[in-house]
Each structure stands twice: as structure tokens, then as C-alpha cells.
Amino acid sequence: MVFIEEVSKNDVFIACITAWFIAQLLKVILTLIFNNQIDISRFVGSGGMPSSHSSIVTSLTTGVGIKRGYSSVEFAISLVLALIVMYDAAGVRRAVGKQAKILNTMIEDIHAHRKDVFNEKRLKELVGHTPVEVLAGALLGIIVANLMVR
Template identity: 60%
Template structure:
């Protein structure tokens, strides 16, 4: 119980959570506007606009920089962590999503000829560079508003 009480008082952790929460909420709103239907799965799903991964890690690293100083070791660690996460979101995870689209098409085409028992792969996994950038900016803004 003491751990939870202390975490609830940790401003840096709260900034990271709020950054994630706002980004996930914006995904639901963005999908509602774009597709004209409410998709609550977008609140917990990965991929999409804006990147909640980027928002969380940039909110975290910005909060660490504001609290510890821009020349501190904790800020250097947090920023390095953020850059790796954002690179992964727009690089590796995006490539996996593109591969899933192709594999799903192959599975779909095969279904017309011969039934196979494969399930569709999740296609919305990674982010475009713009989605990552938007998430990063969102995290920076939230950290500056909260710290």
C-alpha cells in the first residue's frame, strides 16, 4: 500500500500516465471523426494517431528534464529510452504492420481456393513518423502543463 501511495505522489509518473491517457482518448476521438463510428477498442489498442507510446515516453523524459535538469543523468537516460521507443514505433513495429497486411491478403486469397485455419493478423501495430511526432509533442506539452 505504501508503494501505491508513493507512486500516486510521483509527478513524473503521473505525467507519463496522463500523457498516455490523453493520447489514447484522442485516438478514440480521431477514429470517431474519421470513421463516423465509436470504436472503444482504440482506447486500449496500439498504433494510430497520435502515438501513445511516444506521448508517454516524451512526457516522462520532459518531466524528468524539468525536475532533474536538462544536463542530468536521469534526463539522459529517459531521453535515450524515449528515442528508442519512438524509433521502434515508427520503424520495426510499422514494418510488422505492413507485413501483416500482406500476410492477411495471402490468407484471404487462399480462402477462396482452399480453406485454411489461420486467423487474421493485427495490422495496426506501428506508427507513421507523423503519428510518432504528434505523440511526442503531446507528451512534451502535457509535461510542461503539469510540472
């Protein structure tokens, strides 16, 4: 119980969770607005606008900067982590989504001629983020941390 009590007092951690929550909630809301459907799975799903990965790591980095200073080792560690996560979201994970889309099309084409070749489910295509989605998530994280961390 001491752990939970201590963590609940950690304003940097609370800011990170809040930034993640807002980003995921925005995904549900934007899906409703643009696709005219309520898709609760967007709340826990990866990919889409804004990047919750970016929001959580930039909230962490900003919070660490506010608490420990922007010249601290802790800030440097957090910033490097944030840059890796955001690069991965817009680079590697986005490429995986594009590959999944191509593979799904190929499997559908093969199924049209031979139904017994693959029994796999469709691959998830919405995995990574566009640079704009990463930037939006990053800005969200910075704003949340500046509002919540003292």
C-alpha cells in the same frame, strides 16, 4: 499502501499516465470523427494517431529534464529510452503492420481456392505508427509534462 501513496505524489509518473490517457482517448475521438464509428477498443489498442508510446516516453523525458536537469544522467537515460521507443514505433512496428497486411491478403487469396489450408485469425495490421503519429504523440507528451511537472 505506502507504495501507492508515494506513487500518487510522483508528478512525473502522473504526467506520463495522463499523456498516455489523452493519447488513447484521442484515438477513440479521431476514429469517431473520421470513421463515423465509436470503437472503444482504440482506447487500449496500439497504432494510430497519436502515438501513446511516444507521448508516455516524451512526457517521462521532459519530466525528468524539468526535475533533474537536462544535463543529468537521468535525463540522458530517459532520452535514449524515448528515442528507441519512437524509432521502434515508426520503424520496426510499422514494418510488422505492413507485413501483416500482405500476409492477410495472401491468406485470403489462398482461402479463395482452398479453404482448409489456414485456420488462423487475421493478423493485426495497425501495430506501428507513421512519423507524423510519432511526432504528434511526442508533442503531446512534452506539453503534458510541461503543464503538470514542477
